Amino acid sequence: MSDKVATRAAYGKTLVALGREDERIVVLDADLSGSTTTAEFAREFPQRFFNMGIAEANMMGVAAGLAASGKIPFASTFAIFATGRAFEQVRQSIAYPAFPVKIAATHAGVSVGADGASHQSIEDVALMRVIPGMTVICPCDAVETAGAVIAAARHDGPVYLRLGRHPVPVVMPKNHVFTLGRAERLRQGSDVVLLASGLMVSVCLEAADLLAQQGMSAEVINVSTIKPLDKAAILDAAKRCRAVVTAEEHSVIGGLGSAVAALLAQKCPTPLEMVGIQDRFGQSGDVPPLLEEYGLTPGAVVAAAERVIQGRCMN
Amino acid sequence: MDITTKTRLEKRAREMRRHILRMIAAAGSGHPGGSLSAADIMATLYFHVMRVDPQRPNWPLRDRFVLSKGHAAPVLYAALAECGFFPVEELTSLREFGSYLQGHPDYKQTAGVDASTGSLGQGLSIAVGMALAARLDAKDYRVFALLGDGELQEGQIWEAAMSAAHYRLGHLVALVDCNGLQIDGEVERVMSIAPLKEKWQAFGWYCLEVDGHAVDQIAHAIDEASTVRPTVILARTIKGRGVPFMEGRAEWHGKAPSSDQLQDALAALNKEDEDV
Incomplete structure (x- = not known):
């Protein structure tokens, strides 16, 4: 990177x-x-x-x-x-x-x-x-x-x-071949899967490093095709990791998180946290403080991962 | 226009009006007023002006037609069926479940339909795109769009008008079915659009005015269209034309005739035939 x-x-x-x-x-x-x-x-x-x-x-x-x-x-x-x-x-x-x-x-x-x-x-x-x-x-x-x-x-x-x-x-390898409809696993993990799109993919890779330092193994999948969703890849990861975090630079209403939530609820109910904009409008500012304000940071993803893993253990 | 052609087109328009009434009556819903007002315009386009081939509905060199006032689908279907794009007998399946004759024109389902319309204000933009493509490909087809006068209240029409003049689309002809009525009543009372000629001219269009029920005037105006900028033909029409009890009545914008009313309407059209 x-x-x-x-x-x-x-x-x-x-x-x-x-x-x-x-x-x-x-x-x-x-x-x-x-x-x-x-x-x-x-x-x-x-x-x-x-x-x-x-x-x-x-x-x-x-x-x-x-x-x-x-x-x-x-x-x-x-x-x-x-x-x-x-x-x-x-x-x-x-x-x-x-x-x-x-x-x-x-x-x-x-x-x-x-x-x-x-x-x-x-x-x-x-x-x-x-x-x-x-x-x-x-x-x-x-x-x-x-x-x-x-x-x-x-x-x-x-x-x-x-x-x-x-x-x-730039997080994808230079020789990467894009396939429409395919979610790409960028990092393998077993405790939680981070499903991200757009600029939140690199944020999630950073979050996975931070989680690793705390002894948690996070898988990172780039879900760049939001529709049609790569259902097989997402369900496979959800089954293996048993905890899911979605991350998007978009409202949590109607975006990647919603699409994943609907899929999981129907096919494989799994504890889920959605990182994204929480039903608010944006505002002026430099990009770093904006990402901080709207919870679009590695720290916010780590916190969501911790919550979802904890939630799974309580069930 | 010679008298034989004129008589032939008028006869075709009456036949199309009968189709319109029968299909809307069969469907139990639909838009007779604005379909009947456009019948002479459509007969002139499809049986005198436009280069189309029902055997090759996707022929790349065909003239394009966009029914921007998509609720007048019955008049388009009547013209296409009379041309031979699909059997006339199919017309009464209008609006039925599973029919390719949807309530508003559907590009994917109906042979001869060049654009999906029905949401007012969008068709002229599509026609502009078709005209730009003709120029890029150095093809000589022309693009026609039929608009409603009430539809001119949509802002997108004027965005499209601006762009057609900007790109000097001399092979684009818009016709406005000026029947003066919309669902809620008289256009000028609901939301005034006058003065129309001055508006189109100010947007850079060559503007002509005709009697929209005179096939010779319509054909002549299309002959007179500019080749260096877009042309609009303001066709003065009567909503519900050809059916005395529907003429000039806003209530017939979107209502099907009963079977008795259908018989009365057909009788009036048959009498016109006999009077010729």
Whole structure:
């Protein structure tokens, strides 16, 4: 875990590479191409880039029309605008006809930082998960993002790709091959399994080190594909470890934690703690104090792990 | 337009109106008013203007049609069935469980339907995307979208209008079925949208006005469409056109006729046929 790269940066670079290989790739943005990094694609392929202005609802409909005509559109803006402002356009114009539009949204979560609550999306995974047929991916680092962008382009259907603004450690090996729908075990353990997405994956790896120092063996699994969930991998880990912690930079309502809770409750009831944003809005600030305030730290994951292990023993 | 063509299109529109009434009566629900008002526009598009092939519904070079006012699905289904995309006999399965004729147009299920619509305000954006794709691929197909006048209250319509003009989509034609009524009453009383022509012109569109029940005027306006910027045709229509007891009545926006009312309505249309 050395160099830090924002997942949005990997997105922009991968789009350019994809654009060179496949003429069907087109990109739309809503006046945020510098921030979402689609500007790199726009420079190399100006004919295949459409700035739609500050009009997200229309952007989603136009993306649908391009997809209906054989294109593979990537539509980018900030996560809250892509999923909140344009929710029903995504539902009706894109997902219902199952068009292969890739909604690649950046600036998800509180790690947006200083812009504050209006720009910090903590609801987007919930909003996209609930749409029938929508695939939801939240990569943990730059390496995984590159693979996820390519996998999204190849997937015949709508995809929501959740990306971040803030640089995060690279935790996946450089040669990692991303497989849509597969949760990746990054560390083996036996006392508790930490199921994480996005920037919480590196946080959980740190937490696992801390737990090891206390004599607890924590498994860490990167659940970057939140839908469809890798049920087999999660159930296997839950059965072996008998205690589960989910960790996400998103509301605990409707995100990874909710998805895992529903799975476990139905298939393998297991003590569970959910680390995430506890039904609150974000706020302005630097990223480290924000992660601290919202309980998105190695310490918070360790505390959750301790609680869930203790809870299991009491049962 | 020669008289033979005009007569042929008017006859087709009457036949489509009969289909509309029969299928909505069979379903027991649906939207007759805004389907009947658009019948002449749709007959002109599908039987005179558009390049479509019912044997190849996904033909890449076909002209595209987006029914942005998706609740008028019956008029689209009537046109597609008359064209031969699917059997006319299937029309009465409208809105039935398991039918491919869903209450609002479904791209996945129905041959000839180019976009899933029904949530108002979204279709013009889809049409803009189709027109951009045509330009990218250097294909010469045109894109048509039919909007309702009440639908123009949706903000997304104006986002789409802005983008179509910005990208100079000369192969995009929007038609507005200006029947003046929406569910709660007169459009101008519910939420004023006037002045329409000036609004579209201010958004950069070439704007034409026609009698939406005069097939020759509709066809002529489409011929006159700009090739360097998007064109909108404001078609003045009567909601419920062709059925005297439905004409100009907002209550027939979304209500099925009873079997007696169906017979009265069909009789009125048959009389129009005889009068020709």
